[in-house]
Amino acid sequence: MQLDGIHHITCITADARGNVDFYARVLGLRLVKKTVNFDSPDVYHLYYGDERGAPGSILTFFEFPDAAPGRAGDGMIHRLRWRVGSEDALGFWAERLAREGAQLDPSGDEQALVFRDPEGLGLELALTESDDRPLRAAADWIPEQYALQGFDGVRAYSRAWDQEEPLLTEGLGFTMDSPGSYTIEGGHRHARYDQEEPPAAAGLQGAGTVHHIAWCDRDQEHEAWREYLQRLGARPTPIIDRQYFLSIYFREPRGVLFELATPSPGFAIDEDPAHLGEALRLPPQYEDLRDRLERSLTPLVNPRTGAAST
Secondary structure (H helix, E strand, O other): OOOOOEEEEEEEEOOHHHHHHHHHHHOOOEEEEEEEEOOEEEEEEEEEEOOOOOOOOEEEEEEOOOOOEOEOOOOOEEEEEEEEOOHHHHHHHHHHHHHOOOEEEOOOOOOEEEEEOOOOOEEEEEEOOOOOOOOOOOOOOOOHHHOOOOEEEEEEEOOOOOOOOHHHHHHOOOEEEEOOEEEEOOOOOOEEEEEEOOOOOOOEOOEOOEEEEEEEOOHHHHHHHHHHHHHHOOOOOOOEEOOOOEEEEEEOOOOOEEEEEOOOOOOOOOOOHHHOOOOEOOOHHHHHHHHHHHHHOOOEEOOOOOOEEO
């Protein structure tokens, strides 16, 4: 069995409107799905990605309007890293983000741009050599050569950051390149999973934090992965149907919530690929709530259409 890099990363926001504005307008990602949290249908679940919503490009947010600001700590992912294609792209983004008032971090080197989103989530654009196909969105206001090209990896905090974790290397097929630095290769896409010494303050889940990371497995291997994880003692959940993919959840021993997600059926299962993310899509079990949800959910402006809708 083989993992194919990152499938998606899920985070928390307290401001769906600001979230869409930043990720779809400022960063130019496509809003590929506007739905609700399957476990709490009164709140949004928003998905961003490339033009077709390909695994490896997908960033999702649960909106909890009353969520207090969070803080990444031990056992939590604290930064997401996308690929860009050139030093000119890094220059373009440095200027654009500065104009938009983003929190730029001077600790980034010449090969990376480090910043935060409006709620404090750590983000990074990295000049990365890769044979993987670029996963670009096609926002008219972002030149194609500068567009984000899909995820390269994440950075997490761990008190045991420099010790090899057997579940990663022996179980899931990661390679530990150096203390705290893991890569997954050999599949359709590769990705990095880096661990660093945590701050003294304990982590706090809330707005601007990462909820979980999903790694992409293969449709025909999904059930076998669950059985394998059980044998490893990872205590996986039952297989859960998320409508656009099947999911298995478990915790990496240092605390980060992992998911394995299938590439199929994908985000075009319930709407025209040319109009992804334009209308509210509900799972069948919540379709009877549509009238109430369309009245209660905050109207969002999709930069692609310029129209506000739930």
